[in-house]
Amino acid sequence: MPDQNRLFLQHAAHLLNELEIRYLEADFDEQVYLKDDLDQAMSDFSKAKLAILKKTVTCTSEDVKQMRQLRQRMSNAPNFPQIVSTIASFASFVRSRFL
Numbered sequence: 001m002p003d004q005n006r007l008f009l010q011h012a013a014h015l016l017n018e019l020e021i022r023y024l025e026a027d028f029d030e031q032v033y034l035k036d037d038l039d040q041a042m043s044d045f046s047k048a049k050l051a052i053l054k055k056t057v058t059c060t061s062e063d064v065k066q067m068r069q070l071r072q073r074m075s076n077a078p079n080f081p082q083i084v085s086t087i088a089s090f091a092s093f094v095r096s097r098f099l
Contacts, residue, residue, distance in 0.1 A: 005052050008059040011067040012045055015090060018074045022083050030080050034087065041091040048098035057098050066093055 019041070023034055051057040070093070074086045 004059040007064045008067055011071050015071045037087050041087050044091050044094045048094045051098050
């Protein structure tokens with residue numbers, strides 16, 4: 001597997017793990033609000049991962065850079081609206097680039 005693919009998948013997996021942790025830490029109303037978007041983002045990533053592993057798509061250094069930025073944004077997200085925004089940005093990026 002090319003290094004760019006590996007790096008992209010690693011950063012995306014870390015981002016999704018952080019999103020899951022933030023989801024679990026959220027209060028009930030926030031969890032209800034996040035649930036569908038988070039599930040869709042995870043589903044989209046699974047499809048993108050499959051495309052990468054089947055070699056129908058190859059990640060670029062720009063893809064890795066974008067995922068690093070999203071991961072950093074998630075690490076620095078101090079509040080609920082920024083978490084929601086990061087989920088939306090992640091899902092949009094994955095859909096537009098890989099699906």
